[in-house]
Amino acid sequence: MIVIVVIGLIHLPFPFDGDQAFFRLGALEMQQGKLLYRDFWDVKQPGIFYFYFLAGSFFGFNEIGIHLFELIYMVVFSLILLITLKSYFRHQIIASLVPLLTVGVYYIVSGAWHLTQVEALVSFPLFICLWLTYQSCKYQGNSRFFLLSLSGFIGGIVLIFKLLFLLILLPFWVTVLIHSVIKRQKVQKLFVEICLSTFIGILYPLLFVASYFAWFNSLPILYQTFFLYPPQIVANSQFDKIQFFSGMKWFLNNFSPLLLVGTVAVDVSLRKSKNILTLLLVVWCIGNLGVILLQRSALWEYHYLLFFVPVGILAAKGLDVLWQPLKELTSPLITILLIFLFFLPLSYNFVKKSVVLVNNNFALTEDTRLKYQTVFRKIYPSLRSEADFISQPGSIPGEIYVAGDPSIYYFSNRTQATSLRGWALEYFLPEQWSKLLEQLDSSKPPYIFIDYVQLPTIKKDFPTMLEFIGQRYRVLRQNDNGIWYILL
Known part of the structure; x- marks a missing residue:
């Protein structure tokens, strides 16, 4: 956890890219009394603007204020990962690495363009939704209804960030439904416990947002923004092959070590133990890929940040599987060396950012901060x-x-x-x-x-x-x- 905080602190003075400056502008105008979509329009759902609004209100509408709020958000997320995933691993030393392989990796691979984007921030509620869905498999009756209602509620919060993420959420609940059918539970009972509960849960945050805009007579523009404009934008666009391959290249360059180790986890965890949590994490990855491909002309690098949590957890599970064979090597030095070499690309990014920060006197003054920011955004x-x-x-x-x-x-x-x-x-x-x-x-x-x-x-x-x-x-x-x- 200390390492997570240190990695996050290195990114506090990071510059805004165009997207971040735009979100910050919208949040600032909201603070000044303007209404989103009516007085400040964007095609995105309001979640990202709410996040920047809270960040700016607490810590200031500047780079450090926004990034500090994100760091606190990610530290809380790291603690949740530690607490909820303890029983998923055989070796507690590996369980303790989960925040590093998820949140830590997110910070290390991210540049100015990637930080505080929707796809990164939404991973927290997406994981909570997945974990509650997984826990519901252990119960029946009222307990399952409550857990899935809560899962639906968190899913509704996810949709406030982007409605398209429903394509990630639905497979979570469908997986539980299929799992319950295989266990030969009554279909009528399953409908109440799974379908109805998630539907009720998901409605609450969506109705709250709709009621807020209805209060200001802005439902027509909300409807246009969410349901009419996006299909027209997609219809007028073409699949951008260059951007797709560029994004895939960035993703593979940064996540290939985790993907390789995670493959071991998928093979062993599904083939031998048929672990439902591993299955849900794989389903999450498949849903992510579908969401990315559906965005056709906007296949940006930061979209692949949807993967940093499921891939990081599966990588930790892979290390958990490999830990015993690694311990049996003749020398612990060989084990450490192998792990270091495997994660060398990530280590290089971390060292580079740290050296730049030190060379610019930790960006403590306005002049040194601008020099530091210029390294990561030359314009x-x-x-x-x-x-x-x-x-x-x-x-x-x-x-x-x-x-x-x-x-x-x-x-x-x-x-x-x-x-x-x-x-x-x-x-x-x-x-x-x-x-x-x-x-x-x-x-x-x-x-x-x-x-x-x-x-x-x-x-x-x-x-x-x-x-x-x-x-x-x-x-x-x-x-x-x-x-x-x-x-x-």
Whole structure:
């Protein structure tokens, strides 16, 4: 647990990537009284914004504040793993390694782009849901009904992060149903104990969220965001082979040692003992792969973080199986050397991050922190300079619009003038472009920034926006990053 804390502390000053800066922006606007989806829109479910809202409210809406809250969250998760999985392992020394092989590995393999993403954060409630489902196999009647209702409730929390994760949750409960049918339990009784209980449980958090938005008369936009826009976005996109292979490469480079050891666990645990928990972990992995593939045009590296918990637990189980043969080697030094060599790629990442932190005096001051952050995100100083440009004495105050990296909002300490985002414009639908233009016309932000990365998308999908800006704004500054416009 001390090692987990140390690894996490190394990541506290890590920079925001575009996604993290965007989540932080949404959470900050929520704190300032704006309503998600009505006043600040994104296609994602609200869970990630709630997480950043809590993190920022407790520790500050900056890199250290968000990452500190995540570290506390992950430390609690590590303790839960230790407590719940004790009986899953024969050797307690291996059981104690589970947090390192899950949470520890998550931190070690993650860069600025991967930290505090939905797929990483949701692993905690996903595991709780799986463990409660597993425990329900040991009981019948009211006890099983209660455990599965609680499992459904936690599953509802998972869906608040992303509705697509239902494809991971359903196989958990179907596995228990099939397991109970094999044990020749009554089908009618199974329906009440498993199907009805999980359905009731899952409804509570979803109804709570729906009631909240209904209170503000925002159910229509919630319905559009969750159920109408995603199918249209998927229909307008194509399977990105390059991104798929890039993500798979990242995953295999970082998780191959765990996958190899985990294969031993799957073989022995299922073939010899038919362990239901091992089966559920395998089902989790299969569900993860299905969820990733269904996202077609957005097969990003961080999506594979869905695997870090089940693969890490199975790897620990594999070590548990191999521990006795390893102990019987002629020298304990050989055992230690073999394990070290096996996990060498992970050790390299950890050492590299540690050395960078030490070389920058532990990033304790603003200057050393920026140098440290620049190592892990080279564009950071450039984005900061863009924000400094509109933060000079005499600059016009007010909300701005950035068609590009939301980190500019963070560095300039400004918020977004429109409800529609300027991040990931390639996923906009035609009607959203027209609505964005209306919002720019009504809000009249004093500054607009067009990133060169987003410029081709705007030219292709909605050149009218550039005509509008040309009529209402003049070029204030142009450099290698993009173009600043100021209101006439």
